[in-house]
Amino acid sequence: xxxxxxxxxxxxxxxxxxxxxxxxxxxxxxxxxxxxxxxxxxxxxxxxxxxxxxxxxxxxxxxxxxxxxxxxxxxxxxxxxxxxxxxxxxxxxxxxxxxxxxxxxxxxxxxxxx
Amino acid sequence: xxxxxxxxxxxxxxxxxxxxxxxxxxxxxxxxxxxxxxxxxxxxxxxxxxxxxxxxxxxxxxxxxxxxxxxxxxxxxxxxxxxxxxxxxxxxxxxxxxxxxxxxxxxxxxxxxxx
Numbered sequence: 001x002x003x004x005x006x007x008x009x010x011x012x013x014x015x016x017x018x019x020x021x022x023x024x025x026x027x028x029x030x031x032x033x034x035x036x037x038x039x040x041x042x043x044x045x046x047x048x049x050x051x052x053x054x055x056x057x058x059x060x061x062x063x064x065x066x067x068x069x070x071x072x073x074x075x076x077x078x079x080x081x082x083x084x085x086x087x088x089x090x091x092x093x094x095x096x097x098x099x100x101x102x103x104x105x106x107x108x109x110x111x112x113x114x
Numbered sequence: 115x116x117x118x119x120x121x122x123x124x125x126x127x128x129x130x131x132x133x134x135x136x137x138x139x140x141x142x143x144x145x146x147x148x149x150x151x152x153x154x155x156x157x158x159x160x161x162x163x164x165x166x167x168x169x170x171x172x173x174x175x176x177x178x179x180x181x182x183x184x185x186x187x188x189x190x191x192x193x194x195x196x197x198x199x200x201x202x203x204x205x206x207x208x209x210x211x212x213x214x215x216x217x218x219x220x221x222x223x224x225x226x227x228x229x
Contacts, residue, residue: 043204043220045116104157
């Protein structure tokens with residue numbers, strides 16, 4: 001039972017255009033969401049997060065949108081740059097069955113073409 | 115440089131070997147984690163330590179044995195592994211107590227191959 005899903009294993013975008021990465025979750029107890037970015041041969045690094053009390057959080061070129069009713073969040077990168085090419089993991093956290101849980105999606109490989 | 119250092123970066127071992135993965139964090143964090151990343155699968159949590167106490171063990175086989183001697187160091191001892199255990203093993207730390215999953219800081223991982 002995969003509680004956090006990134007249905008697109010890969011995405012290719014032209015440099016300068018907008019990249020949109022999507023993530024769906026199933027458990028309404030998740031109350032905080034994060035995006036991590038991973039380059040080859042490195043560990044994931046935190047990118048941006050959003051609390052369930054908000055529907056948007058922006059940090060420079062990165063914006064995360066949360067649609068609680070649809071249990072869907074998305075990461076927008078604009079304009080996309082070649083250095084954004086990486087694997088992006090969505091993660092959700094919340095108190096589930098008495099314990100704090102953090103669940104990751106499978107990741108989406110983003111390729112920015114010059 | 116995330117402040118979390120893992121060694122070795124690569125490890126090849128036979129099924130009868132015993133080896134250990136090491137993780138050290140220089141961030142003054144209270145919680146440390148072991149994750150497993152297999153190809154095309156989500157990161158899987160293996161163990162969580164908070165203030166040197168194991169607070170979570172996600173049904174990990176006993177051939178994986180964690181050790182946390184202090185809040186800055188975490189080990190994963192490996193014994194009689196199987197080929198399906200080949201994966202990237204990631205260590206992480208966070209400031210929050212008792213595995214509260216605040217922002218995680220990951221090491222670069224150990225790419226393990228079991229022959």
